Amino acid sequence: MRSHYCGDLRASHQGETVTLSGWVHRRRDHGGVIFIDLRDRAGLVQVVFDPQSEAAFAQADRLRSEYVVTVTGQVRLREENLRNPRMLTGDIEVLGTEITLHNTADTPPFELDEYSQAGEEVRLKYRYMDLRRPEMLKGFQFRSKLTSAIRRYLDDNGFLDVETPILTKATPEGARDYLVPSRTYPGSFFALPQSPQLFKQLLMVAGFDRYYQIAKCFRDEDLRADRQPEFTQIDIEASFVDEKDIMGIAEAMVRGVFKELLDVDLGDFPSMPYAEAMRRFGSDKPDLRNPLELVDIADLLANVEFKVFSGPANAPKGRVAALKVPGGVTLSRKDIDDYTKYVSIYGAKGLAYIKVNDIDAGEEGLQSPILKFLTPEAIEGIISRTGATTGDLIFFGADKASIVNEALGALRVRLGHDLELLTCDWAPLWVVDFPMFERDEEGRLAAIHHPFTQPACSVEEVKANPETALSRAYDMVLNGTELGGGSIRIHDRAMQAAIFELLGISAEEAEEKFGFLLNALKYGAPPHGGLAFGLDRMVMLMMGRDSIRDVIAFPKTQTASCPMTHAPAEVSAAQLRELALGIRKPEA
Numbered sequence: 001m002r003s004h005y006c007g008d009l010r011a012s013h014q015g016e017t018v019t020l021s022g023w024v025h026r027r028r029d030h031g032g033v034i035f036i037d038l039r040d041r042a043g044l045v046q047v048v049f050d051p052q053s054e055a056a057f058a059q060a061d062r063l064r065s066e067y068v069v070t071v072t073g074q075v076r077l078r079e080e081n082l083r084n085p086r087m088l089t090g091d092i093e094v095l096g097t098e099i100t101l102h103n104t105a106d107t108p109p110f111e112l113d114e115y116s117q118a119g120e121e122v123r124l125k126y127r128y129m130d131l132r133r134p135e136m137l138k139g140f141q142f143r144s145k146l147t148s149a150i151r152r153y154l155d156d157n158g159f160l161d162v163e164t165p166i167l168t169k170a171t172p173e174g175a176r177d178y179l180v181p182s183r184t185y186p187g188s189f190f191a192l193p194q195s196p197q198l199f200k201q202l203l204m205v206a207g208f209d210r211y212y213q214i215a216k217c218f219r220d221e222d223l224r225a226d227r228q229p230e231f232t233q234i235d236i237e238a239s240f241v242d243e244k245d246i247m248g249i250a251e252a253m254v255r256g257v258f259k260e261l262l263d264v265d266l267g268d269f270p271s272m273p274y275a276e277a278m279r280r281f282g283s284d285k286p287d288l289r290n291p292l293e294l295v296d297i298a299d300l301l302a303n304v305e306f307k308v309f310s311g312p313a314n315a316p317k318g319r320v321a322a323l324k325v326p327g328g329v330t331l332s333r334k335d336i337d338d339y340t341k342y343v344s345i346y347g348a349k350g351l352a353y354i355k356v357n358d359i360d361a362g363e364e365g366l367q368s369p370i371l372k373f374l375t376p377e378a379i380e381g382i383i384s385r386t387g388a389t390t391g392d393l394i395f396f397g398a399d400k401a402s403i404v405n406e407a408l409g410a411l412r413v414r415l416g417h418d419l420e421l422l423t424c425d426w427a428p429l430w431v432v433d434f435p436m437f438e439r440d441e442e443g444r445l446a447a448i449h450h451p452f453t454q455p456a457c458s459v460e461e462v463k464a465n466p467e468t469a470l471s472r473a474y475d476m477v478l479n480g481t482e483l484g485g486g487s488i489r490i491h492d493r494a495m496q497a498a499i500f501e502l503l504g505i506s507a508e509e510a511e512e513k514f515g516f517l518l519n520a521l522k523y524g525a526p527p528h529g530g531l532a533f534g535l536d537r538m539v540m541l542m543m544g545r546d547s548i549r550d551v552i553a554f555p556k557t558q559t560a561s562c563p564m565t566h567a568p569a570e571v572s573a574a575q576l577r578e579l580a581l582g583i584r585k586p587e588a
């Protein structure tokens with residue numbers, strides 16, 4: 001139907017007769033002449049109708065926003081003073097002589113230019129309208145280029161693109177499963193994959209050697225942060241590799257796509273042990289653009305009378321840490337109150353601070369509600385260890401280590417943004433040497449990565465000291481976001497059985513849930529490992545967007561529903577009967 005895209009027309013097309021198809025973006029009536037901004041995937045162009053083309057003019061007069069048309073006309077240069085340098089097609093316009101109206105449109109639920117005033121519900125309900133906005137389209141054009149660059153890289157490096165089942169058994173990645181009832185086996189359920197983890201491992205047992213998949217994953221989580229119940233991973237696995245091999249492949253891929261798509265050189269990624277990341281940044285995904293660091297001071301405060309500090313300083317799982325903020329004396333009482341409220345979200349009971357107004361004036365030069373509780377030696381120790389000087393402020397965290405890490409870690413990130421402290425645009429790193437396990441609230445061991453991760457020690461050692469055992473897992477972190485993660489896997493049946501046992505999974509349960517894996521490990525499983533990247537998150541970061549919902553065409557809301565299709569929805573009694581299901585709704 002079309003000869004050109006609207007957005008592609010330039011002065012060089014002057015004199016050509018063109019046929020354009022798209023949507024009426026705007027219509028203006030200027031004393032006897034009608035201007036239509038016509039929009040398609042490539043952009044906007046101005047089409048002018050004058051009364052000389054009588055039929056077209058009359059039709060143009062009836063056009064409204066978002067009507068769908070095909071227009072034929074001649075490209076002409078705009079008068080010098082009417083050119084629009086902000087529009088790529090701003091040097092020209094099309095003198096329209098013919099219009100075909102394909103479809104009308106109701107008044108849009110929100111102006112495409114003023115979408116931001118529409119709430120997210122409305123934008124998702126009319127997602128096809130929201131997606132008409134050029135910024136949205138840009139995100140998907142980028143996403144498509146990115147996946148094609150990634151495929152090219154992995155194809156060139158001998159990786160085989162293999163699809164794995166969506167209707168499957170539970171694959172534990174730490175979330176709840178989405179279940180699908182089976183009609184042919186009443187009372188039985190498929191689970192949607194939380195990741196292709198076990199299947200990719202089985203492909204290694206099959207000898208496929210190098211696998212990848214751009215795979216949908218499903219996790220039923222409380223969607224507090226920026227998460228989606230279904231999301232996309234770039235899933236990778238290879239055989240006869242160690243961590244260096246896999247990290248090398250993954251790093252080269254990420255470096256390559258950054259160079260190709262953004263012309264950014266990420267350089268070599270540093271790598272940092274988990275313990276160091278927690279100690280210095282209170283986080284296992286530190287944003288290294290941010291220069292602030294936590295400093296341990298428990299030893300300086302173990303003997304002060306102030307229980308708020310000495311308690312955690314002496315507790316085995318406690319931590320007392322300081323966070324120096326250069327130039328922080330300018331923070332007002334209200335700022336500090338706001339930050340105190342902020343850290344309370346992470347469980348901190350307060351946020352003590354010391355302002356260093358004049359380092360040369362001794363204690364006189366310090367300002368803080370807690371000075372009176374501290375000994376001069378403690379104060380001196382804090383000042384010297386943090387290296388604080390005139391103009392700086394020191395924040396304190398004292399509690400269980402997990403709370404101090406979360407609270408000061410989050411405060412560090414927030415201060416970095418509020419005070420504009422970030423030192424560069426991109427800071428990638430690898431976090432390595434993760435512990436195998438953590439204790440959950442009930443005191444049981446839980447896998448930090450997943451139960452198929454190889455420990456960095458023998459079966460005997462991991463059994464003897466599970467809490468201190470390290471794993472062969474690695475995470476790639478970029479700007480404080482986990483971009484991807486993976487591990488070298490267990491390929492030995494005895495080790496896998498031992499890990500299940502440590503996780504409190506009985507032999508029967510292991511057999512019932514993962515019998516197929518344990519079985520496969522008996523038939524010549526090669527050493528193997530891999531990782532997976534969150535594609536949505538990668539696009540979001542590379543595009544500088546705030547939410548992954550902006551780079552997913554049809555995302556769900558924060559409460560895991562779709563305002564457009566009204567999924568999830570009730571089903572008919574007949575369907576339920578067929579599935580041998582009855583519904584018992586929770587009482588209100």
Ligand code: ASP
Nearest residue numbers: 195197486487530531532
């Ligand atoms: N399957 C893991 C995940 O989804 C990634 C991996 O270990 O490859 O987090």
